[in-house]
Amino acid sequence: MNSLSLTLFDCVVLVTLLGLAWQLLATPDLFKAMVLFMSFGLVMALAWVRLAAPDVALAEAALGAGLTGPLFLSALHRLRGTRKGERRQQLDSIEHRGKIEKVTQRTSGRIIYLLLRILFAGLLLTLLVHLATILLHVEYENPGLGVFVAEQQEESGVISPVTAVLLNFRGYDTLLEIMVLFVAVVAVWSLATVRFSEKSGQVSPIQQGVVRILAPLMILVAVSLIWQGTHLAGGAFQGGAVLAAAGVLMMVSELPWLRLIPSLPVRLMLVFGPLVFLGLGVSCLADGRFLEYPGELAGFLILLIELACGLSIGLTLACLFVGGRPVDDLVDRGQLEEGS
Amino acid sequence: MREVLDLTGIVLIVCGLPFFLSGSLGLLRFPDIFTRLHALTKADNVGLGLIVLGLICQAGSLFEALRLLMVWLLVLIASSASCHLIARSALEKNIKPWMRS
Amino acid sequence: MTVLFAYKLGGLCLFFMGFTALILRSHPLKKIMAVNVMAAGVFLLFIAMACHGRVGVAIDPVPQAMVLTGIVVSVSVTALALVLACRIQETSGGAGSSEGEHPPQGDS
Amino acid sequence: MPTVSASFWMVLPVVLPLAGGLLCFLWRQRSLWLPLAFALVNLIVVIRLTRLLLIQGPLHYQIGGWETPLGIVLVLDGPALLMLLLTALCGAGVTCYARGYFAYRISAQKQPGRHERQERFFWPLWLMLLAALNGLFLSGDIFNIYVTLELLSISAVALAALSGKPVAQLASFRYLLASLLGSLSYLLGIFFIYRSHGVLDLGLLRAVVEPGSSMTAGLVLMSCGLLLKSAAFPLHFWLPPAHANALAPVSAILSGLVIKGSLYLLFRFWFDTFASLISPAALNVIGMLGILAVFWGGILALLQQRLKLLVAYSTVSQVGYFLIAFPLAYHDATLSVWTAFLFMILAHGCAKVAMFMAAGTMYLHSGHDRMRDLHGIRLVMPLTVFAYGMAGVNLMGLPPSGGFVGKWLLLTGAFDDGQWWWSVAIMAGGLLAAAYVFRVMSPLFQAPVGASIFDGRPTPALLEWPPLVLSLIALLLGLFAPGIMALLTANGGAVISGGLP
Known part of the structure; x- marks a missing residue:
C-alpha cells in the first residue's frame, strides 16, 4: 500500500x-x-x-x-405508526428518566449525577487511551494466516482468497453463520405478524415502472456477483443482499404478483441453502472429513453451495425486511385473530 | 494519443466537479425541499455524466467503458425516480413550494 | 503504518462512542444503532489489521472473512432487535394509551 | 491421531440438531416424533462419544481436513464431553417436557392457535440452540466460538420472547442488547489476540501464549464479554426478568444450559488456554464478585414473591459459586477444583432444569406462580413437588447430591491452601439456599385453603417425569463421582487435552 x-x-x-x-x-x-x-x-x-x-x-x-x-x-x-405520541417512544426509560429528574432537582443530586458522568467518561477515556497505546507500542504485528492461505490456495478450488477462507478453510464458520441468518428469520416470524394483502394503492406508477426495469437487472447483477465470488470480490452474501434489495424494491412498489406468504415453497426456499450446505458437508464424510471437498470437485461444489446459499440468503434478508410472519387475510384470518 | 486522452479525461473530470460542489452547496443553502431536489439532480445528472465521460477516456477496454456508461444510466434512472418520489410525498404532505417573498 | 494506525484508532473511537451511546441513550432504536456503530469499529480494526502495510506481505484474507461473517451476523441480529423493539411498542404501547384495541394477553 | 472413521462421530452433535432444526421448520405439523427423535439420537451419539473417549483418549477432528493454523479443529476431551452429556441429558428431558407442556396448553382450549404457533416455532429454535451449545463445547477455535456464541444468544433471545407477553419481550430485548455487547467485547478481544500471535486455534494459542499487554487486553476483553453473557454479579441485571418471564421449558433451557456455555468457556480460557497470563489478583477479584453474587442473589431470591423469579435469582446466586472456584483453582495443582467446577455445573444444570420445569407445571395448574397462593399444591401433584424438593437439596448442597460433591471439593481445596475465608462464603451461601428453598416448600406442604383454584385436570406423565428424573440424576450424581473422575482423566491422565498448567 x-x-x-x-x-x-x-x-x-x-x-x-x-x-x-x-x-x-x-x-x-x-x-x-x-x-x-x-x-x-x-x-x-x-x-x-x-x-x-x-x-x-x-x-x-x-x-x-x-x-x-x-x-x-x-x-x-x-x-411511529403505532401511537400518536411520537415523543413518548421511550419505552422503559420513562420511569428511569423520572427518577433521574427527581434526583437532579436537588443540587446535591445534580452534582452527584454530574460526577458520575465525569467518572464514566474518564473511565472510558482511560480505557481508550490504554488500548490505543497498546496498538501503538506493540510494533510487531504478526503476519497472520495470509501465508498459509497463499500456500494452500491451489487446493481450495477457488481463486479468490477470501472465498477460499469463507467456504473452504473455514467453511464451518460460514455454515454456522448461515444458520444464524436462518434463526433470525424464525425468530422474527415467531415474534410478529404482518398483514401482507393490504395494499395502499398509492404507489406512484413511475416507481412501479422503474422497479420493473431495475429488478431484473438487479437479479442479473446478484447472480453475477455470486458467480464471480469464486475468482473476484463477491460471493453468496453480497449476491444475496442484492437479491434481497430487489425483493425489497418490489415489495415496496407493491407489484401485484409478489406475495411472501409462508407457505411450503417459501419455507423450502429459506431452508434450501443451509440444507444444501449441510448436506454436501455430510456427504463429504463418505470418504473424508466433514466439509472436506474431494480435490477435483472442490471448485464446483463451492459454486453450488454459493448459488444455493445466495438464493436462500436473498429470501432470508427480504423476510427480515418484512419484519414479521406475513399473513394473508384470506388464508388464515382465524389464526391472526387468535394470535397476538 | 495516450496523453491527449488523459488530458481530455482530466479536463472533463475537472469540469464535472463544480456541478457536485454547487449541488452540495444548493443542498445546504436552498430554502425548501423542491429547490434542494433541483440542485441535487443537477449534480447527479451532469456532474456524474462529465466524470463518467472523463473516466471512459482512461478506460482500458470497451467493456469497461460500457460498464461506466451503465453506471451513469442507472444512476440517472434511480435519481430521477427517487427525486420524483420525494417531491410527490412532499406534495402529499402539503409542503408549499417556496416563493420569493 | 501511520495511516493504518489512524484507522485502528478510529475503530477504537467508534467502539467506545457506540458503547457510551448504548449506555446513555434510552430509545431502543438508538441503542440498536449504537451497537451497530460499535460493531463497525471492531470491523475497522480487523480490516486495518488485515492489510499490513508492508511491502511483499500478502493481505491476510482471514480477518476479511471474519469481518464478512461479522457483518452478516450483525445484520441478522439488528433485524431481530428491530422487530423486537416494534413488538414491545405495539403490545405494551406508550403510557396512557388506549388498551381496548389489543386482545387480552394470556398467561405466560 | 485416531482413525478418521471413528472420529466423525464428533461432528454429529452439531450436524444432527442443525438438520433437525431445518426440518422442523419445514414440516411444521405439530409432531412429537421429529424433535424427540433428534434429541434422543443426540443422546445416543454423546454416549457413543463417551465410549470413544474412554477407549482412545482426547480426540481432535480437523474440519475439512485442513491443518490447524488454517482450519478449524473440534476437540473432545473430558470436560467437553461432560458438558455434552449434560446438554444431551437435559435436552432430552426438556424436549419431552416441552411436548407435554404445549400439548397441555393446547388442550386447555384457551387460545389454542396461539399455543400451537408457539410450539411450531419452539422446536426449530430449540434444536438450533442445542446445536450451538454442542458446537460451543466442541470448538477449538476462538473465532468459531464467537459464531457459536452468536447462534446461541440469538436463538436464546428468540426463545425468551416466545411467550408473547410484553414483559417477556422487554426482558428479552435487554437480554439481546446485553449479549450483543458481550459478543462485541469478545470480538474485540479476538482482535487483540490475533494481532499478536496470528492464530485462532486454542491448542496453538496455548503453546505460544506469553505475557504481554496485547494478549492481556485481549483476554480481559474476552472475559468481560463472557462474564456479561454468564450474568456474573454486577452484570446480572438482564437475567432474572428474562429467565422468569419465559415459557417454562425455555426458562429451564436458559437457566440450566445457556449460561453454562459462557461460564465453561471462561474457566477453560483462564485455566487452560491462557493460563500463563493469569495473575492471582485477577482471580481474587473474580472470587470476590462470586461472593457478592452468592449473597446478593440469595438475599434477593428470599425476597421474591413469585416462584419463577425466586428460581431465577437463585441462578444468579449459583453463578457466584462457579466464580468462587476461580481463585481456588489457581493454587490447586491437582484436579480437584476442575472436578469441583464441573460437578457443580452438572449438578446445577440438572437441578435448575428440573426446578424450572417443576415450577412451570405448578404455574400451568394454578395459572400463576405467587408463592402465597400455592398452598396445598402438593396434594395435586406430589411428584412435581417432590422433584422440586430434590432439586432444592442439590442447591443446598446436601449429600449425596452432585452439588454436595462440588462444594465439598471446593471446601477441601480452600482449606488445603489456607484460603479458608472462601469457605465461609460457600457455607453461608448453602444456608441461604436452604432458606429460599424451604420458603417455597413450606406453603406447598400447608393445607390447601381452597382446592378450587387449581386446574382440575390430572398432570400428564410428560410433565411429571422429566423433572423428577433429572432431579434424581442430580441428587445421585455424587454416587457416580468415580466414573466421572475416570472420564476426566481418560487415557491421558490430564483433565484437558493439553494438560494442566
Whole structure:
C-alpha cells in the first residue's frame, strides 16, 4: 500500500466517519439519525475499499448501507405508526428518566449525577487511551494466516482468497453463520405478524415502472456477483443482499404478483441453502472429513453451495425486511385473530 | 494519443466537479425541499455524466467503458425516480413550494 | 503504518462512542444503532489489521472473512432487535394509551 | 491421531440438531416424533462419544481436513464431553417436557392457535440452540466460538420472547442488547489476540501464549464479554426478568444450559488456554464478585414473591459459586477444583432444569406462580413437588447430591491452601439456599385453603417425569463421582487435552 500518498483522503474518510457517528448517536431526531446511519455505512464502504478489502466493501454497501437502512426506516415507520405520541417512544426509560429528574432537582443530586458522568467518561477515556497505546507500542504485528492461505490456495478450488477462507478453510464458520441468518428469520416470524394483502394503492406508477426495469437487472447483477465470488470480490452474501434489495424494491412498489406468504415453497426456499450446505458437508464424510471437498470437485461444489446459499440468503434478508410472519387475510384470518 | 486522452479525461473530470460542489452547496443553502431536489439532480445528472465521460477516456477496454456508461444510466434512472418520489410525498404532505417573498 | 494506525484508532473511537451511546441513550432504536456503530469499529480494526502495510506481505484474507461473517451476523441480529423493539411498542404501547384495541394477553 | 472413521462421530452433535432444526421448520405439523427423535439420537451419539473417549483418549477432528493454523479443529476431551452429556441429558428431558407442556396448553382450549404457533416455532429454535451449545463445547477455535456464541444468544433471545407477553419481550430485548455487547467485547478481544500471535486455534494459542499487554487486553476483553453473557454479579441485571418471564421449558433451557456455555468457556480460557497470563489478583477479584453474587442473589431470591423469579435469582446466586472456584483453582495443582467446577455445573444444570420445569407445571395448574397462593399444591401433584424438593437439596448442597460433591471439593481445596475465608462464603451461601428453598416448600406442604383454584385436570406423565428424573440424576450424581473422575482423566491422565498448567 502506498501509504503516504493518500493520507489526505484517509483523513477525510476518518473524520467523516467519526463525525457521522457522533452526529447520529447524539442527535435526538430519530429520522435524522437514520439518514446519518445510512451515510455512515456508505463512508464505511469507502474505508473498506481504501483498506484493500473489496469483498467487505461490497458486503457493507449491499448489507450495511443498503439493507440495514431500510430495516431501520421501516422499524421507525412502524414505531411511529403505532401511537400518536411520537415523543413518548421511550419505552422503559420513562420511569428511569423520572427518577433521574427527581434526583437532579436537588443540587446535591445534580452534582452527584454530574460526577458520575465525569467518572464514566474518564473511565472510558482511560480505557481508550490504554488500548490505543497498546496498538501503538506493540510494533510487531504478526503476519497472520495470509501465508498459509497463499500456500494452500491451489487446493481450495477457488481463486479468490477470501472465498477460499469463507467456504473452504473455514467453511464451518460460514455454515454456522448461515444458520444464524436462518434463526433470525424464525425468530422474527415467531415474534410478529404482518398483514401482507393490504395494499395502499398509492404507489406512484413511475416507481412501479422503474422497479420493473431495475429488478431484473438487479437479479442479473446478484447472480453475477455470486458467480464471480469464486475468482473476484463477491460471493453468496453480497449476491444475496442484492437479491434481497430487489425483493425489497418490489415489495415496496407493491407489484401485484409478489406475495411472501409462508407457505411450503417459501419455507423450502429459506431452508434450501443451509440444507444444501449441510448436506454436501455430510456427504463429504463418505470418504473424508466433514466439509472436506474431494480435490477435483472442490471448485464446483463451492459454486453450488454459493448459488444455493445466495438464493436462500436473498429470501432470508427480504423476510427480515418484512419484519414479521406475513399473513394473508384470506388464508388464515382465524389464526391472526387468535394470535397476538 | 495516450496523453491527449488523459488530458481530455482530466479536463472533463475537472469540469464535472463544480456541478457536485454547487449541488452540495444548493443542498445546504436552498430554502425548501423542491429547490434542494433541483440542485441535487443537477449534480447527479451532469456532474456524474462529465466524470463518467472523463473516466471512459482512461478506460482500458470497451467493456469497461460500457460498464461506466451503465453506471451513469442507472444512476440517472434511480435519481430521477427517487427525486420524483420525494417531491410527490412532499406534495402529499402539503409542503408549499417556496416563493420569493 | 501511520495511516493504518489512524484507522485502528478510529475503530477504537467508534467502539467506545457506540458503547457510551448504548449506555446513555434510552430509545431502543438508538441503542440498536449504537451497537451497530460499535460493531463497525471492531470491523475497522480487523480490516486495518488485515492489510499490513508492508511491502511483499500478502493481505491476510482471514480477518476479511471474519469481518464478512461479522457483518452478516450483525445484520441478522439488528433485524431481530428491530422487530423486537416494534413488538414491545405495539403490545405494551406508550403510557396512557388506549388498551381496548389489543386482545387480552394470556398467561405466560 | 485416531482413525478418521471413528472420529466423525464428533461432528454429529452439531450436524444432527442443525438438520433437525431445518426440518422442523419445514414440516411444521405439530409432531412429537421429529424433535424427540433428534434429541434422543443426540443422546445416543454423546454416549457413543463417551465410549470413544474412554477407549482412545482426547480426540481432535480437523474440519475439512485442513491443518490447524488454517482450519478449524473440534476437540473432545473430558470436560467437553461432560458438558455434552449434560446438554444431551437435559435436552432430552426438556424436549419431552416441552411436548407435554404445549400439548397441555393446547388442550386447555384457551387460545389454542396461539399455543400451537408457539410450539411450531419452539422446536426449530430449540434444536438450533442445542446445536450451538454442542458446537460451543466442541470448538477449538476462538473465532468459531464467537459464531457459536452468536447462534446461541440469538436463538436464546428468540426463545425468551416466545411467550408473547410484553414483559417477556422487554426482558428479552435487554437480554439481546446485553449479549450483543458481550459478543462485541469478545470480538474485540479476538482482535487483540490475533494481532499478536496470528492464530485462532486454542491448542496453538496455548503453546505460544506469553505475557504481554496485547494478549492481556485481549483476554480481559474476552472475559468481560463472557462474564456479561454468564450474568456474573454486577452484570446480572438482564437475567432474572428474562429467565422468569419465559415459557417454562425455555426458562429451564436458559437457566440450566445457556449460561453454562459462557461460564465453561471462561474457566477453560483462564485455566487452560491462557493460563500463563493469569495473575492471582485477577482471580481474587473474580472470587470476590462470586461472593457478592452468592449473597446478593440469595438475599434477593428470599425476597421474591413469585416462584419463577425466586428460581431465577437463585441462578444468579449459583453463578457466584462457579466464580468462587476461580481463585481456588489457581493454587490447586491437582484436579480437584476442575472436578469441583464441573460437578457443580452438572449438578446445577440438572437441578435448575428440573426446578424450572417443576415450577412451570405448578404455574400451568394454578395459572400463576405467587408463592402465597400455592398452598396445598402438593396434594395435586406430589411428584412435581417432590422433584422440586430434590432439586432444592442439590442447591443446598446436601449429600449425596452432585452439588454436595462440588462444594465439598471446593471446601477441601480452600482449606488445603489456607484460603479458608472462601469457605465461609460457600457455607453461608448453602444456608441461604436452604432458606429460599424451604420458603417455597413450606406453603406447598400447608393445607390447601381452597382446592378450587387449581386446574382440575390430572398432570400428564410428560410433565411429571422429566423433572423428577433429572432431579434424581442430580441428587445421585455424587454416587457416580468415580466414573466421572475416570472420564476426566481418560487415557491421558490430564483433565484437558493439553494438560494442566
